[in-house]
Amino acid sequence: MRFSFVVAVAVGGAAGAVARHLLTIAFPDTGPAFPWTTFAINVAGSFVLALLPAVASIRRHPILPPLLGTGLLGGFTTLSTYSEQTRALLASGHATTAGLYVVGTLAACLVAVAAADRLSTATQRREFDAEEGDL
Amino acid sequence: MTVLLVALGAAVGAPARYVAGHLLDERWPWGTVLVNWAGSFLLGLLVARGVSGDPLALLGTGFCGGLTTYSALAVHVHDRGPRLGSAVALVTLVPAIALCALGFRLGTG
Numbered sequence: 001m002r003f004s005f006v007v008a009v010a011v012g013g014a015a016g017a018v019a020r021h022l023l024t025i026a027f028p029d030t031g032p033a034f035p036w037t038t039f040a041i042n043v044a045g046s047f048v049l050a051l052l053p054a055v056a057s058i059r060r061h062p063i064l065p066p067l068l069g070t071g072l073l074g075g076f077t078t079l080s081t082y083s084e085q086t087r088a089l090l091a092s093g094h095a096t097t098a099g100l101y102v103v104g105t106l107a108a109c110l111v112a113v114a115a116a117d118r119l120s121t122a123t124q125r126r127e128f129d130a131e132e133g134d135l
Numbered sequence: 136m137t138v139l140l141v142a143l144g145a146a147v148g149a150p151a152r153y154v155a156g157h158l159l160d161e162r163w164p165w166g167t168v169l170v171n172w173a174g175s176f177l178l179g180l181l182v183a184r185g186v187s188g189d190p191l192a193l194l195g196t197g198f199c200g201g202l203t204t205y206s207a208l209a210v211h212v213h214d215r216g217p218r219l220g221s222a223v224a225l226v227t228l229v230p231a232i233a234l235c236a237l238g239f240r241l242g243t244g
Contacts, residue, residue: 013149135156
């Protein structure tokens with residue numbers, strides 16, 4: 001692991017988190033409603049992360065998988081907010097919404113990854129994984 | 136200003152996740168699992184402490200959001216197939232939500 005890659009992850013992560021922050025300001029997840037904004041962020045981020053191995057120029061430049069995958073998309077998506085939203089829904093007695101949110105996010109993200117994977121080969125995905133684009 | 140705090144927090148959280156994954160992720164992605172647990176616990180604690188505004192932007196939206204990831208989880212679960220993938224999903228998500236609740240409880244106590 002090179003120091004420049006750590007810096008790249010920091011830069012990408014900062015950009016992804018700011019994008020998430022701006023989206024949640026524009027479309028706030030509030031109260032006991034299904035948290036659609038965070039749901040959409042996590043599904044979109046998972047889809048794009050799974051698309052990256054298909055792009056040859058990203059695989060050819062070893063700094064790009066950490067910058068774009070681990071950094072940008074890792075910073076864009078969030079599991080801490082998902083946990084906190086679920087906790088809050090459960091604590092306020094909205095167990096059905098919480099359950100739908102927990103399972104629905106996971107299912108939608110897996111469908112998104114499966115769809116994006118159709119554009120890349122297993123070898124390309126292994127190469128991207130070895131370049132630490134999906135940490 | 137708030138946007139800069141989000142960026143700063145994530146500029147620490149995301150590399151911490153990268154280092155944890157680099158050191159600990161194998162067939163079983165312990166590094167990613169651990170940072171997702173830690174970020175969920177910390178965010179529950181922060182919310183319970185009533186942290187809001189700029190401090191929450193830095194530590195919650197920025198650091199915890201940058202430290203945790205859903206995209207890598209989704210790819211790990213999918214890549215590992217139905218059996219191991221389901222185990223990774225369960226062992227990530229159930230404790231993450233429980234730890235978030237524990238953090239919240241400790242924060243209010």
